[in-house]
Amino acid sequence: MTLILLKWVKPGMTRLYYDIIKDIPDSMENLDKSLAESTGLNLFELAARAAGTDSRRLSGEVGKYTAAVVPITSGKGIITGFSEAVSAILCHLGFAAHITGEPDVAGIGEVFNCGADIFFAADDRKFLAVNLKNSIIVDNSQATAAGFVHALAAAAEHKGKQLKGQPVLVIGLGPVGSHAVYELERLGARVRVFDTDTEKMNRFSSLHGSVTPVSSLAEALLETDYVLDAAPAPDIVTGEQLRPEMVVSCPGVPHGLTAEALADAGSRFIHDKLPLGVAVMALRSISNTWV
Ligand code: 2YC
Secondary structure (H helix, E strand, O other): OOOOOOOOOOOOOOOOHHHOOOOHHHHHHHHHHHHHHHHOOOOOHHHHHHHHHHHHHOOOOHHHHHEEEOOOOOOOOOOOOOOHHHHHHHHOOOOOEEEEEOOOOHHHHHHHHHHOOOOEEEOOOEEEEOOOOOEEEEEEHHHHHHHHHHHHHHHHHHHOOOOOEEEEEEEEOOOOHHHHHHHHHHHOOOOEEOOOOHHHHHHHHHOOOOOOOOOOHHHHHHHEHHHHHHHHOOOOOOOOOOOOOOEEEEEOOOOOOOOHHHHHHHHEEOOOOOOOHHHHHHHOOOOOOOO
16 A cells, blocks of 8 residues: 655745844844835834734833743744744834743743743744733734735825725735735725636635736736735836836735846835734734734
């Protein structure tokens, strides 16, 4: 009898690696500046907006919380620099954050023994923040989607416009892209979706009657000024396609701009590999108002 092991691979999850996250701890101030140029908000303020809470109230609260990051060795194992990046992001927000001495279950034991309020842990398929005090659990995909959707909305407002009633193109219907559709609909945007998997795109659109599937990405880029690039694909938006009035909010890793488009984009391009998603996870986990 031949035993055929079918490897169950979840599409759409981009696995980070050391080279693209190693600079995160030293780049938090620059990230605040670039986000403020693009959206008028720094990381804390933007994450608070995505968490549905007032940043002034929250900024007085975060110092009261201790957070722990638990390295997880399962699957493809620990990513060098990952826990360090998450901890640095949390410290930048004002949390007392540390990495547990042990990974996995022993690390979770440490979380309870040291009385931490929140812990963060990621295996190959899920990245969660767990608040032990209020039992709020926040998923990175949902938090990342909300963070980059609100970055797009804040960028529109920063230009004196608003996302409500505007067409917004979501590229990529993986975990982040599909949550982004939900967040955009909550903000009243007119959502267009594109995925290279036509079957998936049409199935998604039939389930979400309010979104419009587009057959050609090039055509959609000609007509839509607001883009949420949640595809793990490089070079899908050229310099020519990045029109002057466009704003691209990009949780996708790698991002989709060609080198030419990137050089031209300036503050109209919002992107990072981890911070905004982690910041929204953290602030949502302490925002009892968030449901
Ligand atoms: O170092 C560790 O604890 C590793 N187990 C972390 C694995 C993270 C795998 N996930 C990713 O690289 C990203 C996440 C940031 C969200 C989606 N993919």
